[in-house]
Amino acid sequence: MALTQSDIDVEIKDLQDAYDKAVAGGALVRNHPSRDYPPYRSSLLRHPKQPLVAVDGGDPETVELSGPVFGVTDITEHDSDLTIQHRGEPIGERMTVSGRLLDRDGRPVRGQLIEIWQANAAGRYAHLREQHPAPLDPNFTGVGRTLTNDQGRYRFTTIKPGPYPWGNHTNAWRPAHIHFSVFGTAFTQRLITQMYFPSDPLFRYDPILQSVTDQAARDRLIATYQHDLSQPEFSMGYEWDIVLDGPSATWIEEGR
Amino acid sequence: MTERLLPTPSHTIGPFYGHALPFPDGGRVAPQGHPEAITLHGYVLDGAGEVIPDALLDFWQAAPDGSLEGAPGSMRRDPSTGGFLGRGGVDFTGFGRVATDADGRYALHTLPPGNAGLPYLSVCVFARGLVHHLFTRAYLADGADPLLDSLPADRRATLIAAEGANRTYRFDIRLQGEGETVFLEFQ
């Protein structure tokens, strides 16, 4: 029998309670989700059971302490504006999404690639394998790219994506989100994640967001409405900073 | 020491990145027809031994001369069409990206990495169902190495690509279960 939302809610709550209790008892805060998170059914056979093997990042010859670089040829000007990639305007609430890309010491990560992808305003991806009965928008592909500037800042113009159903359990709906793929100065800092919008009522039902069991960490995935970023007569402004984890060569150069 | 910022949590790549992240020539890091080009290839498998047709692999490696500088131009864009131009075929960018096909297979055409010690490619694995990416290494030779030497023999073997004919190397990635690949954490 198909799982219901209340079955999933119970599993989410049990794992949340276990995490909160562990932290109250002195366990380390988890900044990232646990790869073994049964409420997200697709994770069952896709997480390793052996512990990760630690690699000491103190050796400067470690290949992963450097990483790919991107430049002006890897993006075009219209890649950061998802509303001008077709002949007409996409339907939806126009947004300006901007923030800074930082390392854990708060230093801007400059000139690095940020890629985004998202559903349209009706909650449908322009991806052939997605066939749920919401309309495609001929004026919206939902793919963007940009390089961070000298302050580590990025900026996209897009439309607000809709929530969409998925097959994890009966009546499963993803809260509205934008997928982000990000590079740091080191390959160790590679990150793929999702940005959410404030106060979405679907948060508590979503096993993907709830796989991040730390409340403060979950909150870091939610953008802030920022009126100063809103453009008069044009767009709603959302601010979202991204902080990359993992050691990098710059840490070694500076004796960290 | 100042308080360090807390990192942005990872999330799964989900199922619908196919029109966003893969790019033409993503798996052709070596210039076309280069006489020293090698092919790293294999399957990505789940805990039931089934192939994973919706994984995305990012590769990073040293250039043949050992340089870790990289170069831009992996995904050159065409401003007139909004499409891709493909790689220029001159600079070695060190970066590759390949999505597994319907058979769960990938292939990367590249040049031999010239990093210090045993040659290896760094691999970052993303997939639907995987809430936080996994790092591994595809070593193109066996021998003395601090990481390999820290592993028991059966685990060590999962990091060593098997050399085949015509400069090919087979490297399967098993996310779970028997023969589970060694995945790494950088500290």
Ligand SMILES: [Fe+2]
């Ligand atoms: Fe999504």
